[in-house]
Amino acid sequence: MHAVIPGETVNILVLGAGELGMSVLRELAMVASSKGGARITVLLRPSAVTTQDASKMHAIAELRGLGIDTLQADVIHDSIEELAEHFGRFDTVVSCVGFIAGAGTQLKLARAALVSGVKRYVPWQFGVDYDVIGKGSPQDLFDEQLEVRELLRAQRTTEWIIISTGMFTSFLFEPAFGVVDLAQNTVHALGSWDTQVTVTTPKDIGMLTAKIIFADPRLANEVIFIAGDTLTYTQLADTVDATLNRTVSRVEWSVPKLNNDLAAAPDEQMRKYRAVFAEGKGVAWDKHNTFNAANGIDLMTAADWIEQNLK
Template sequence: MTSPQTTVLLLGAGELGTAFLPHLSTLPNTHITIGIRSPPKYTHLQSANISLTAIDLSSPSPSLAKSFSAYDILISATGFGADPSSVLKLAEEALVAGKIRKEQWKGKLWFFPWQWGVDYDVIGDGQGMMPLFGAQRDVRNLLRQKAEASNVKWTVVSTGIFMSFLFEQFWGIVDRSKEEEGKVVVRCLIDWNHKVTVTDVNDIGRVLARVVAGDVEAEDRVLYIAGDTISYGQLVDIVKRVSGKQVEQEAWGLEHLKNELDSAPGDGIKKYRLVFARDGVWWEMSGTVNKALSMDMMDVETFAKSLFSR
């Protein structure tokens, strides 16, 4: 007898959501529905086992919960720009959806909240600077307290920052603005020994597919993955090796980062830099899911080589 099809609702079709699709779509007997506000803009993503549906995450309850309850797996890839209240609202809707499924004699809803980043249990709200991070921590606590009674199982996948982000000009860590002069500036947060965990978005999708396939114990827990965990000193060495440029170093210590934020208290990037100068932004590779699954991942040096060869 044929086993029932697994249905997945993927919220969001941005950089991360689209990176998930090639890997989730290869899972056997699985259909993925992408929930976005304007489906006509994303028809190019449709295939035999990928469809589109209109979902407005600002819709009042319980309309979202009713929509969510029709699926076995709910994956949030809504992006970093979410309002702090929206991530908690989404988790609450998922809990209601689980209860609806229970009333309909369906299995648990498996919920992957938007947690594709740092360790929010450790970093919290960044000492009051990052309400969104605090809301992410609150989502974890809510799920720990109420998911079981709500017919929901959950999995958080902590990825560190996206690898491409480490090299973005606006982030300021690898500054290529003087590249035509043969120079690259590499900066550190706090000191050169401070570390950061980074993962390429394609690799996040690869690991997610293995998790959904049941290749790792994932129910009601936080999983850690990493393409690489490096110190800023190691980042300097990598840029020196692959860029062929003169590399200048500049340390952004805690006092400098605080002063920068004081000069522009509303600047979100400066808030991020100060928060990333604290704990909760890196973990050892040895404790990651990808290490346990013996998966080869994109590391920083390989990514940097491709970047500087363009």
């Protein structure tokens, strides 16, 4: 039996293997193999393991090839106690289960982590600075993220790390989000042209999450900021023009307009996101003050992303 040195990371559980989960798992497996063999396990729903879906089967085969173990459980349907029993077998639990799992899931997972007594928990907080946004924002899912922070900060048994990443870079170009609408050759500014947004790719988030988890000296009980890019909507439109050699139409969506849109369809998720990002509060930070900048790590910028994915 491996003798666990206090605070050592030898046995890591990752919850979920979606886009971010796969990035985190790949990077953890790579760092673990160079660190003398920390064990990496992924928690998946039983249906995901027995799936006949070709892309999911391919992902599971890739995980096996990386030497990652599989643990079957259901974060939505299993009780806090059942999840805690699983979590307690690991020294670090990283949640890559996002908002798609539905309201209440983030708090449930945090409670399970605390009940389990796991040494360190990395919640799904791969997004904006919820402390600055505060309670009662247009995106009601963000309130639960603040409750998770309150829960973690109020105890001393389980260490925690929150990794603030901004928006996934690809989300800026998601047609349903409507910021960069290439079909209509239009860029919409959320709030104003001077409003800023921070973005990072899932691949870069995965790489930095692995570095943060294995950092020496150990990182714990803090919010760590990373950023692939921080830019205004003017800079975004200029970048789209320059990189794709076109001239986009520029349309500003003001805060009042987006709040009115949301009032007309209060359950529409994309309208909630547009409204909260338009306020420009807690959704952007200076790249110079990030973990990646402090460690001299270059990440993919918005221009790089356009170059790789849209040209």
